[in-house]
Amino acid sequence: MPAVSGSRLRARLERLARFGGLPGGGVTRSCWSPPHEEARAWLLGEIRAAGLQAWVDPAGNVFGGLGTATFDQARPVVLTGSHIDTVPEGGMLDGALGVIAGLECLQAVHESGTAPARPLAVAAWSDEEGRYGSLFGSRAFCGLLDTARIPEMASVDGERLVDAMARAGFEAARAPEARAPAGAVAAYVELHIEQGARLEEGGVQIGNVEVIVGVRRTRVVFHGQADHAGTTPMERRRDAFLGAADFALRARELVVAEGSGRSVTNFGVVQVHPGASNIVPGRAELVHEMRDPEAAVLEALARKTAALAQEVARGRALSVELRPMSATLPAPCSPRVQAAVDDACTALGLSCRRLYSAAGHDAQNLAQVTDAGMVFVPSQGGRSHRVDESSDWADLERGARVLLHTLLALAR
Amino acid sequence: MPAVSGSRLRARLERLARFGGLPGGGVTRSCWSPPHEEARAWLLGEIRAAGLQAWVDPAGNVFGGLGTATFDQARPVVLTGSHIDTVPEGGMLDGALGVIAGLECLQAVHESGTAPARPLAVAAWSDEEGRYGSLFGSRAFCGLLDTARIPEMASVDGERLVDAMARAGFEAARAPEARAPAGAVAAYVELHIEQGARLEEGGVQIGNVEVIVGVRRTRVVFHGQADHAGTTPMERRRDAFLGAADFALRARELVVAEGSGRSVTNFGVVQVHPGASNIVPGRAELVHEMRDPEAAVLEALARKTAALAQEVARGRALSVELRPMSATLPAPCSPRVQAAVDDACTALGLSCRRLYSAAGHDAQNLAQVTDAGMVFVPSQGGRSHRVDESSDWADLERGARVLLHTLLALAR
Numbered sequence: 001m002p003a004v005s006g007s008r009l010r011a012r013l014e015r016l017a018r019f020g021g022l023p024g025g026g027v028t029r030s031c032w033s034p035p036h037e038e039a040r041a042w043l044l045g046e047i048r049a050a051g052l053q054a055w056v057d058p059a060g061n062v063f064g065g066l067g068t069a070t071f072d073q074a075r076p077v078v079l080t081g082s083h084i085d086t087v088p089e090g091g092m093l094d095g096a097l098g099v100i101a102g103l104e105c106l107q108a109v110h111e112s113g114t115a116p117a118r119p120l121a122v123a124a125w126s127d128e129e130g131r132y133g134s135l136f137g138s139r140a141f142c143g144l145l146d147t148a149r150i151p152e153m154a155s156v157d158g159e160r161l162v163d164a165m166a167r168a169g170f171e172a173a174r175a176p177e178a179r180a181p182a183g184a185v186a187a188y189v190e191l192h193i194e195q196g197a198r199l200e201e202g203g204v205q206i207g208n209v210e211v212i213v214g215v216r217r218t219r220v221v222f223h224g225q226a227d228h229a230g231t232t233p234m235e236r237r238r239d240a241f242l243g244a245a246d247f248a249l250r251a252r253e254l255v256v257a258e259g260s261g262r263s264v265t266n267f268g269v270v271q272v273h274p275g276a277s278n279i280v281p282g283r284a285e286l287v288h289e290m291r292d293p294e295a296a297v298l299e300a301l302a303r304k305t306a307a308l309a310q311e312v313a314r315g316r317a318l319s320v321e322l323r324p325m326s327a328t329l330p331a332p333c334s335p336r337v338q339a340a341v342d343d344a345c346t347a348l349g350l351s352c353r354r355l356y357s358a359a360g361h362d363a364q365n366l367a368q369v370t371d372a373g374m375v376f377v378p379s380q381g382g383r384s385h386r387v388d389e390s391s392d393w394a395d396l397e398r399g400a401r402v403l404l405h406t407l408l409a410l411a412r
Numbered sequence: 413m414p415a416v417s418g419s420r421l422r423a424r425l426e427r428l429a430r431f432g433g434l435p436g437g438g439v440t441r442s443c444w445s446p447p448h449e450e451a452r453a454w455l456l457g458e459i460r461a462a463g464l465q466a467w468v469d470p471a472g473n474v475f476g477g478l479g480t481a482t483f484d485q486a487r488p489v490v491l492t493g494s495h496i497d498t499v500p501e502g503g504m505l506d507g508a509l510g511v512i513a514g515l516e517c518l519q520a521v522h523e524s525g526t527a528p529a530r531p532l533a534v535a536a537w538s539d540e541e542g543r544y545g546s547l548f549g550s551r552a553f554c555g556l557l558d559t560a561r562i563p564e565m566a567s568v569d570g571e572r573l574v575d576a577m578a579r580a581g582f583e584a585a586r587a588p589e590a591r592a593p594a595g596a597v598a599a600y601v602e603l604h605i606e607q608g609a610r611l612e613e614g615g616v617q618i619g620n621v622e623v624i625v626g627v628r629r630t631r632v633v634f635h636g637q638a639d640h641a642g643t644t645p646m647e648r649r650r651d652a653f654l655g656a657a658d659f660a661l662r663a664r665e666l667v668v669a670e671g672s673g674r675s676v677t678n679f680g681v682v683q684v685h686p687g688a689s690n691i692v693p694g695r696a697e698l699v700h701e702m703r704d705p706e707a708a709v710l711e712a713l714a715r716k717t718a719a720l721a722q723e724v725a726r727g728r729a730l731s732v733e734l735r736p737m738s739a740t741l742p743a744p745c746s747p748r749v750q751a752a753v754d755d756a757c758t759a760l761g762l763s764c765r766r767l768y769s770a771a772g773h774d775a776q777n778l779a780q781v782t783d784a785g786m787v788f789v790p791s792q793g794g795r796s797h798r799v800d801e802s803s804d805w806a807d808l809e810r811g812a813r814v815l816l817h818t819l820l821a822l823a824r
Contacts, residue, residue, distance in 0.1 A: 088686040089638060089694075129690070156687065196643035213642060217689055226501060228797035229678035230625060230703050230771040231608035234668050236794075241679055242664060245657030252654060256646050266641035267653055268689045270696075272682040274500040275568065277629055277699040277737075278541070278772075279680050279797050287689040291642050325689075359642040360690075382648075385640035385691045 002112035004104050004404055006397035012046065012100045013396070016084065017092035026387020027092055030155075031085035031127035031136070032060070032164040039084050043099070043124060050107035052122075059140035059178035060126035060170050066106045067119035076186035078116070078411040079370075080105065080403060081123030083362065085131070091389020093396070097377075098191045099124045101400040105407055116411035118186055125362045132161035134215070134326050138362035140178040142369045147176045156269050156287070180369070187410040188366035189337055191375045191403040193391055195359050197382025205350045205395065206402055207376030208341045212357040212364040213262075213291040214298050214330040219323040220247065220309055224316075226274055226282030237280050238317045241272045244284035247312045247320075251305045255290060259301055263292040264358065293330050293356045331364035337373025337410070344405035350398055359384075375402050414524035416516050416816055418809035424458065424512045425808070428496065429504035438799020439504055443497035443539035443548070444472070444576040451496050455511070455536060462519035464534075471552035471590035472538035472582050478518045479531035488598035490528070490823040491782075492517065492815060493535030495774060497543070503801020505808070509789075510603045511536045513812040517819055528823035530598055537774045544573035546627070546738055550774035552590040554781045559588045568681050568699070592781070599822040600778035601749055603787045603815045605803050607771050609794030617762045617807065618814055619788030620753045624769040624776040625674075625703040626710050626742040631735040632659065632721055636728075638686055638694030649692050650729045653684045656696035659724045659732075663717045667702060671713055675704045676770065705742050705768045743776035749785025749822070756817035762810055771796075787814050 019042065020027045020035030029035045040062055047054040047064035055063050055070075062084075068077055082098020102122030109120060126137030133153045139145045150172050153161035162172040194200075199207050224240035248267045255265040269287035288305065292298045306322050313320035338354070345352035357374060366372040377399035380390045431454065432439045432447030441447045452474055459466040459476035467475050467482075474496075480489055494510025514534030521532060538549030545565045551557045562584050565573035574584040606612075611619050636652035660679045667677040681699035700717065704710045718734055725732035750766070757764035769786060778784040789811035792802045 087688050087691055089691075129688070156689075194643070195640050196645075215642070226798045227795070228607050228771060229680055229701055230627070230676060230769075231606070231791075231794065231796055232676075233608075234664075234676055239678075241682055242661060245660050248657050249654060249661070252646075264642060264644075264646055266651075266689070266692055268641055268684070268691050268693060269687055270653055270682055270684040270693075272680070275681055276499050276541075277568075277678070277680045277701050279499055280678055281680060281682075282798075284682075289641055289689050357642075359640060379643075382643065383639070384643055385688075386638045386694075 002108040004400045029086045032168040057178040059175040061137040062124040071180040071184035083128035105404040118411040138365040142365040143179040185370040188372040194376040195384035199378040204353045206352040209374035212331040217325040221321040227280040240284040241281035243318045331367040333373040334371035414520040416812040441498045444580045469590040471587040473549040474536040477533045483592040483596035495540035517816040530823040550777040554777040555591040597782040600784040606788040607796035611790040616765045618764040621786035624743040629737040633733040639692040652696040653693035655730045743779040745785040746783035
């Protein structure tokens, strides 16, 4: 029987963390950035060194294959993976675990000489964190990319996807060619850290994901009037920043009070114009994000927060624009994959709990084209998207063992 | 008797507005930027063409002299001037009027063949708007520059003054050499648009400034915790942006409720870190500005808003730092200059009102070394620091006539 190597898993995770590694710990490795491209090159080398087939598709997705070097309707693949890009000042496990554990599983199978009935593959999906476009690589692979929008896709600081990809040697217009043929993927299972504290607090070793939350992102732009900050009487100011501040505080309360109890919201991007200490802000932009496992809840919250934005603007003699950026629906996981994960935990003697994922994942795109599921391992203190993100090495190895067991079951 | 030319005044103001002119009107002409340096070169040419002496000091201040080409204790100069830099997306009159009207007055005196008892000079002071340091040029001229801070002076987007000046051909470390000898300036009077609506609303032609407000600027930095914006429960978040938003709204109310009635406040610079839609903001920085004509009022407001910042931080499990950026005291104008302005208005048959300046001006630095005063003309709708800043051409010409009359009186 194939068996994962915990020491090899750890060594590779620690090596990968050095690409874009920050002096005080943590990682900044945005997709298409130099550290990301160096990590890509390293990963391709590791795949080859493990005795697997290595290839890259036009969306920049990296693949390692065992018994295959392509996606083909005739020989459906059991696929695993995650991503190697990170948020700014992120951790060393978010995404990296799923890729490196997937590689470890395939290498273990390869080295054991076992030949599963179906080919296996591991993917590192491009730009999961959405610097230029959320879940970009898996979206392209699943045929969910809005091709017409590619030329206008850009980071919050204005860099265009087209330019970022060109710098890394890719042609953005060709990304849709990454789409896999229908039926080419037999099943998908992704290992990931929980990024929350439910497993740790419940003393549970493995999470088996039932549904991935939907995420809505909207750019909220308040327009006021840029005026001299000394000579304009306070009561005549139309301060766009104070409008945005008022909206953010009230929208947060609205989501807490009128959401499902699982609803969350964030304002992570804030820009004020023209941006001088002695000018009343004439324009303020917020990126407003909301998440919930139920589509109807998200819909209702979107309606209510839009009405709130209008109310705040009216009360302050401002105007407000709401520009939808993205709206992904909640994605239910496949009962077949969930059953395989349960079986793996039973066989390995590990405690397991069904839960929902509060973070978006590439698995939600795969769920639209195949049976997909996710395996979670505990995050220490529930910390994620921060430099001190961590998990017990024993928990990471347990996750890799569940992944291997699940992949073999799905490939039988 | 010398007389100002309204058409020449207008032609020069319109020409100057083309340096950094924006397609839809208005001007962006930051000190040391290419458009500013082009404007400087043009201004030096105009000064020479007007038959005056032209020179530039180590702080980048441009001078035009009639009967002098230097500052010298032995022959004290009656000085006028203002600045040719603008805020981003500013107007064509703020600063420009005082420089171009000063040049017009000196040219009119020169052309009339009159020889005042004292030499006259006009100044264009560097970086009045404080991209790198508020009132930089006049501060250097008046010996008020904190020399030790020059290496760390920088714009809000992080560009160092040293680099900006080097690009324009200046050496920042030498700026303190611009200091004028004690007693070299007999008096200073500056013409400026009001930038408020008091003259227009009162139907008054000329404002005679009694005091210039003090301005305090403080960088307020809230520290929270960067966390995953999906998986971190709402009640566990330590969101630095929401803390900053709460503080800004409440500080605004505090200044309105507990200030002098003339107190104003602004948050014109807002930065949120790390700045990704899916990360709870771990740090939020505001530049908090407050102004009042009375030092004691500003002191009290500074104490109260600092206490408020601490209270907001405590209530949200954040910490807050208050970093003083600048604190200029209110500057009373000289009774002698005020009397000269009153006399000029009487002689010219113009209505005149005493008022305070709600904006900071180079005159506040000059007030520390000589008898200083300011003449205001009405601003349409009180608009300033915006692209549609405007005044009646007749009002601008009236202001130039009052300036000429006042300069000649002070030079007798």
